[in-house]
Amino acid sequence: MESANQGLLSDAMTDVPVDSAAAARTSAPEGLTLAEEEELRSELAKVEEEIGTLRQVLAAKERHCGELKRKLGLTPLDGLKQNLSKSWHDVQVSNAYVKTSEKLGEWNDKVTQSDFYKKTQETLSQAGQKTSAALSNVGSAISRKLGDMRNSATFKSFEDRVGTIKSRVVGSRENSTEGLHSPSGAGDKPPQDNAPF
Numbered sequence: 001m002e003s004a005n006q007g008l009l010s011d012a013m014t015d016v017p018v019d020s021a022a023a024a025r026t027s028a029p030e031g032l033t034l035a036e037e038e039e040l041r042s043e044l045a046k047v048e049e050e051i052g053t054l055r056q057v058l059a060a061k062e063r064h065c066g067e068l069k070r071k072l073g074l075t076p077l078d079g080l081k082q083n084l085s086k087s088w089h090d091v092q093v094s095n096a097y098v099k100t101s102e103k104l105g106e107w108n109d110k111v112t113q114s115d116f117y118k119k120t121q122e123t124l125s126q127a128g129q130k131t132s133a134a135l136s137n138v139g140s141a142i143s144r145k146l147g148d149m150r151n152s153a154t155f156k157s158f159e160d161r162v163g164t165i166k167s168r169v170v171g172s173r174e175n176s177t178e179g180l181h182s183p184s185g186a187g188d189k190p191p192q193d194n195a196p197f
Contacts, residue, residue, distance in 0.1 A: 091097050
């Protein structure tokens with residue numbers, strides 16, 4: 001794909017006239033002699049070449065580092081954890097963090113020692129105790145009412161009726177399986193019990 005683009009660029013570039021003398025005149029800053037400019041250009045070329053070499057060396061070192069980490073079983077997540085841990089430690093020992101922590105501690109002491117805070121804390125504590133007592137009383141009252149209702153004649157009558165109906169249904173089923181014959185003609189097999197009870 002790059003070669004296709006280079007072909008397009010080279011075709012487009014052939015149409016543009018280049019005046020190298022004009023380019024050299026416009027790129028040279030005023031106040032430099034031709035020898036100084038040539039020396040600076042030579043130094044620039046050397047520095048750019050060194051940068052390229054250093055990039056290649058760095059890439060090779062990074063590959064080697066990755067191979068060593070892979071052999072040691074270290075994952076990128078381990079490195080991230082280590083970096084985060086170190087960064088958090090650096091934050092905690094920084095002057096800004098230490099000063100902020102001290103200031104917040106001072107404010108906390110001032111707030112917790114203030115009369116307003118103490119009164120609010122006492123009021124909330126009393127409100128919590130009263131609410132707890134009220135809920136306990138409501139729970140006791142509900143339990144008492146349910147107990148009274150269970151001991152009432154109406155509930156006992158209802159309970160007896162449900163028990164009687166259940167015993168009739170279950171009892172009649174047990175008795176009826178012995179004498180009933182299936183309409184399909186398989187009278188030897190008792191019907192299956194799929195009762196929800």
